[in-house]
Amino acid sequence: MKRLTRLLAIIVISLLALVGCGSDDESNTPSSDLPDITTVLTTASTRISETQSLAFVLEISGNTTIDDSGTIQLLAARGSLARPNLVDVQFQIQLLGTQTASIRMITAGALSWTTDLITGNWGPAPAEFGYDPAQLFDTQNGLGPIMGKINDAELIGEEDVNDQAAWHVRGSVTSETIESITAGTMKGDSITLDLWIDQQTSDLMQVQLAESKDAGLDDPATWTMNLRDHDKPVTIEPPA
Amino acid sequence: MLAALSAVFLGAIDLSIIATILPSIVSELNINTADIDRYIWIVNAYLIAYIAAIPLAGRISDLVGRRRVFLACLGIFLIGSVLCATSSSLENLILARAVQGFGGGGLLPVTIALAGDLFSRKQQLGVIGTIASVETLGWIVGPSYGAVITTLSGNASEAWRWVFWLNVPIGIAVIWFTRHHIAKADETGSSHRLRQLDIPGALLLTGAIVFASLGLTSSGEIFGTTNGLRAFGGTPNPLADQLPVLGAVAIVCLAGFWFRQRSASSPILPSEMLGDRRFVAAIVANFLIGTVMMIGIVNVPVVVTLLISGGDVSWTSALLLAPLTVGIAVAAALGGKLGERVSASTIVLAGTILSACGMLSLYPLLEALNVWLMIPGLTIAGLGIGLLLPPLSSISLNLATDQHRGVASSTLIMVRLLGMTIGISGLSAVGVFRLQRLTDRLEPITQSSGESTALFLARQQEFLIERAIPLAVQVLQETFAIAAVLALLATIPLLRMQKSGSA
Numbered sequence: 001m002k003r004l005t006r007l008l009a010i011i012v013i014s015l016l017a018l019v020g021c022g023s024d025d026e027s028n029t030p031s032s033d034l035p036d037i038t039t040v041l042t043t044a045s046t047r048i049s050e051t052q053s054l055a056f057v058l059e060i061s062g063n064t065t066i067d068d069s070g071t072i073q074l075l076a077a078r079g080s081l082a083r084p085n086l087v088d089v090q091f092q093i094q095l096l097g098t099q100t101a102s103i104r105m106i107t108a109g110a111l112s113w114t115t116d117l118i119t120g121n122w123g124p125a126p127a128e129f130g131y132d133p134a135q136l137f138d139t140q141n142g143l144g145p146i147m148g149k150i151n152d153a154e155l156i157g158e159e160d161v162n163d164q165a166a167w168h169v170r171g172s173v174t175s176e177t178i179e180s181i182t183a184g185t186m187k188g189d190s191i192t193l194d195l196w197i198d199q200q201t202s203d204l205m206q207v208q209l210a211e212s213k214d215a216g217l218d219d220p221a222t223w224t225m226n227l228r229d230h231d232k233p234v235t236i237e238p239p240a
Numbered sequence: 241m242l243a244a245l246s247a248v249f250l251g252a253i254d255l256s257i258i259a260t261i262l263p264s265i266v267s268e269l270n271i272n273t274a275d276i277d278r279y280i281w282i283v284n285a286y287l288i289a290y291i292a293a294i295p296l297a298g299r300i301s302d303l304v305g306r307r308r309v310f311l312a313c314l315g316i317f318l319i320g321s322v323l324c325a326t327s328s329s330l331e332n333l334i335l336a337r338a339v340q341g342f343g344g345g346g347l348l349p350v351t352i353a354l355a356g357d358l359f360s361r362k363q364q365l366g367v368i369g370t371i372a373s374v375e376t377l378g379w380i381v382g383p384s385y386g387a388v389i390t391t392l393s394g395n396a397s398e399a400w401r402w403v404f405w406l407n408v409p410i411g412i413a414v415i416w417f418t419r420h421h422i423a424k425a426d427e428t429g430s431s432h433r434l435r436q437l438d439i440p441g442a443l444l445l446t447g448a449i450v451f452a453s454l455g456l457t458s459s460g461e462i463f464g465t466t467n468g469l470r471a472f473g474g475t476p477n478p479l480a481d482q483l484p485v486l487g488a489v490a491i492v493c494l495a496g497f498w499f500r501q502r503s504a505s506s507p508i509l510p511s512e513m514l515g516d517r518r519f520v521a522a523i524v525a526n527f528l529i530g531t532v533m534m535i536g537i538v539n540v541p542v543v544v545t546l547l548i549s550g551g552d553v554s555w556t557s558a559l560l561l562a563p564l565t566v567g568i569a570v571a572a573a574l575g576g577k578l579g580e581r582v583s584a585s586t587i588v589l590a591g592t593i594l595s596a597c598g599m600l601s602l603y604p605l606l607e608a609l610n611v612w613l614m615i616p617g618l619t620i621a622g623l624g625i626g627l628l629l630p631p632l633s634s635i636s637l638n639l640a641t642d643q644h645r646g647v648a649s650s651t652l653i654m655v656r657l658l659g660m661t662i663g664i665s666g667l668s669a670v671g672v673f674r675l676q677r678l679t680d681r682l683e684p685i686t687q688s689s690g691e692s693t694a695l696f697l698a699r700q701q702e703f704l705i706e707r708a709i710p711l712a713v714q715v716l717q718e719t720f721a722i723a724a725v726l727a728l729l730a731t732i733p734l735l736r737m738q739k740s741g742s743a
Binding site: 069071099101103104118123 | 270274376466469470472473475553678679687693697704
């Protein structure tokens with residue numbers, strides 16, 4: 001009976017460990033010596049305006065349709081950016097509710113190329129290509145300026161992101177404020193914005209945007225964008 | 241023995257259950273539909289680990305006792321099931337399936353060895369046959385069981401997780417039953433049939449299967465792809481550049497396995513058995529039939545995913561797989577009865593030809609892009625496969641000496657699973673290769689100046705439905721035709737076997 005008990009205990013412990021692994025990082029209790037939130041945001045805003053390159057991974061939960069009929073959903077994106085206008089990004093979309101597919105886009109200077117959804121072959125992308133991750137660096141509507149437009153910003157505490165200690169800031173923005181970085185797909189008067197800022201370098205490590213559950217949306221979307229490799233050299237070349 | 245059989249049944253169910261839940265897993269984990277060469281490893285990992293565990297678990301149970309190893313395997317299977325249920329990425333799920341498969345596969349040889357301990361030599365052949373039948377029945381009912389669970393759980397996007405969660409209470413009940421009904425005395429292992437099984441040989445065989453499967457699944461881009469992405473928005477396989485290395489390692493492992501089998505004192509495939517051309521013929525036929533079965537089991541949900549939109553993919557897949565799986569079950573019973581009047585090799589031959597006809601008929605039946613028209617072809621294929629399975633097993637078992645019947649039974653199952661693994665790996669590569677070639681012939685759609693990305697994607701989506709999806713179905717039609725050819729190829733060793741005058 002002892003062995004059975006041991007075996008069951010192993011299964012239960014494995015289960016509990018897995019459930020534990022699945023949960024998000026919890027905020028540490030805010031300490032009394034938290035820095036001034038305005039200073040944190042201003043420094044981070046300045047830092048992002050100085051950042052020359054970074055890599056990002058965007059994951060979207062909830063409903064983010066990008067067409068009028070609501071059959072094409074944006075699921076995720078990953079890639080890298082380098083100032084002034086180099087972008088290499090791979091989007092993942094869902095079509096018809098069942099087919100998931102990727103589209104890659106490269107921007108080098110004034111020219112852009114995208115892969116064809118059917119063949120995967122490269123082709124030129126017109127200037128009107130809808131979502132432009134380079135907007136993250138934009139001096140008017142990018143991440144840096146957005147940090148100056150946060151309503152009710154609050155320093156939640158200290159958390160680890162990408163194995164680095166980061167300040168967690170929470171506030172809200174209007175959907176117009178973030179229109180350029182979300183291609184206008186987020187709805188509602190108030191979007192909850194969470195930022196994680198590296199304590200040492202003031203690099204922006206993670207951004208989370210969440211549509212309000214009270215906005216009357218069927219399946220409110222949450223965008224989580226993890227940023228890493230700030231100022232590390234990236235090679236982005238036009239497709240051969 | 242009932243507890244052991246229940247566990248073998250549970251392990252076998254999880255071999256094929258994946259067929260009906262695979263589309264929902266792919267969708268929920270945001271895996272590209274065209275990346276079949278990556279997500280097919282959810283199936284492959286289980287199969288390969290299952291195969292790897294067969295010789296190892298038997299050997300270990302000789303050393304430390306049946307009950308202990310049986311409970312350990314069941315525990316590994318349950319931990320694997322929990323890991324599967326909680327997986328949040330393709331990589332995690334593949335690893336979890338490997339853990340689950342290792343536990344599931346280990347249950348089979350220990351149960352066979354247990355039969356050796358519990359039953360007289362006279363009774364053993366019948367019991368081993370029952371174990372093999374229960375194992376076969378497990379993967380026959382797997383797809384339907386998966387669909388029922390996902391349907392009962394409301395077809396939610398994460399319903400597939402319940403399929404794995406449900407293994408836990410069932411497994412715990414079997415553990416309790418085993419604890420109370422398999423005597424501790426059995427732990428000494430009174431049978432020594434599986435003693436000194438060849439562990440280095442098992443590892444070399446596993447290495448050969450893993451690297452051959454990795455090489456095969458990555459070979460869809462063998463003649464190069466575009467420098468962008470793949471057809472249908474698939475991403476390039478990161479292992480495609482390593483194809484020569486993967487192939488070389490697989491060949492080295494296979495050669496090592498071959499030499500090991502010649503020098504080992506108790507090889508996995510005893511030389512007496514390998515020296516018998518009739519047994520080799522049965523092995524080759526089993527391998528090919530395993531491939532044919534897996535093409536049917538995996539292709540059907542893929543066809544359904546392409547042609548049916550909405551949340552009823554699992555249920556529709558299960559309904560369509562039912563003629564195949566029920567056909568196998570019904571014809572297997574008939575095959576046993578027929579064996580009293582007709583020679584086993586004749587029944588096997590007839591079954592092979594019937595399954596080839598069924599698979600081939602799916603090519604024209606799918607022309608109308610209507611999934612329900614596949615039913616006659618799948619029924620014929622199922623009847624053919626079912627007809628040949630029991631006599632093919634009995635021929636092989638009759639060819640083996642008393643000493644080697646347990647090994648012969650395990651070998652047959654291993655070889656059939658190997659056929660499934662290699663078949664499914666090759667199938668995914670053929671699919672990727674052909675789809676790329678066919679879509680490359682289509683005229684490119686370009687984004688018009690002033691056209692928004694949303695409108696452009698919507699226009700591409702329309703094109704996908706009208707022109708590209710029929711091409712993907714054509715690729716699947718071709719793989720059904722390949723399955724028919726493989727079934728016909730199985731007749732060659734069978735005819736030679738018949739000529740040699742066996743059975």
